[in-house]
Amino acid sequence: MDLNRNAFKHAIAAGTRQIGLWSSLSSSTAAEIVSDSGFDWILFDMEHAPNDIAEIVALQQAAQAGSATPIVRPAWNDAVLIKRVLDSGAQSILVPFVQTPEEARQAVAAAKYPPEGIRGAAGSARASRYGRVSGYLNKANAEICVLVQIETGEALAQIDEIATVEGVDGVFIGPNDLSASMGHLGNMGHPEVQAAIEHAVTRLKAVGKPAGILTSNHDEARRYIDWGYGFVAVGSDVGLLTKGADALAKTFKTL
Numbered sequence: 001m002d003l004n005r006n007a008f009k010h011a012i013a014a015g016t017r018q019i020g021l022w023s024s025l026s027s028s029t030a031a032e033i034v035s036d037s038g039f040d041w042i043l044f045d046m047e048h049a050p051n052d053i054a055e056i057v058a059l060q061q062a063a064q065a066g067s068a069t070p071i072v073r074p075a076w077n078d079a080v081l082i083k084r085v086l087d088s089g090a091q092s093i094l095v096p097f098v099q100t101p102e103e104a105r106q107a108v109a110a111a112k113y114p115p116e117g118i119r120g121a122a123g124s125a126r127a128s129r130y131g132r133v134s135g136y137l138n139k140a141n142a143e144i145c146v147l148v149q150i151e152t153g154e155a156l157a158q159i160d161e162i163a164t165v166e167g168v169d170g171v172f173i174g175p176n177d178l179s180a181s182m183g184h185l186g187n188m189g190h191p192e193v194q195a196a197i198e199h200a201v202t203r204l205k206a207v208g209k210p211a212g213i214l215t216s217n218h219d220e221a222r223r224y225i226d227w228g229y230g231f232v233a234v235g236s237d238v239g240l241l242t243k244g245a246d247a248l249a250k251t252f253k254t255l
């Protein structure tokens, strides 16, 4: 059996825009539904959603037939968590709260087998189709995609150094936490935050590293794409459900 090609990794490296959906519902059925919507990627979140490894396995199984490449965000930049996420079959990870080049190096090391990293070798995890992918241990590193998340002003000040760490495939800006760290909690549209988000992508373009971001505001999403963000989550499964359900209830409750 062959190793899966990581379509997302190769697409961002080639500069092909990737439109994604953020998934926090922790529902395999919802994941199955939205993974067929035509998105390029779907982010399964372990940081702010009630997902542990068993849920992450089920979510990826549900999304397997769809068009969207799963990306998993472990709850923290932790080698054990990252190993478990990769063993679950994820080939792309978004590592939160990377503050320094050293932390970026730790994230990359956790995601790669030796000699490039320190990932522990499992003989028959889901990642290797339970041992059926021939030569998995020697091939896996090439298809792993490490995205690091910058979400504070301190990290932004070192964005060039973080982005150019060997093995970092892309940098994702976390607008919520970035705005909080800049003294504008919950106000991602604040001009200072927007300027920081624009500055970030300018720097990432300068060093040749793909940039990602998340927003459910369509105007913001278009602006971020215009600025050069290459992988953009344009909404979330929670947002789609709450907005749709609220609008439907309102339509009939006001009759």
Ligand SMILES: O=C(O)C(=O)C[C@H](O)[C@@H](O)CO
Residues within 6 Å of the ligand: 022, 024, 047, 048, 151, 173, 174, 175, 176, 177, 178, 214
């Ligand atoms: O800082 C951010 O923005 C993020 O990290 C995304 C958030 O965690 C959140 O919007 C996900 O529901």
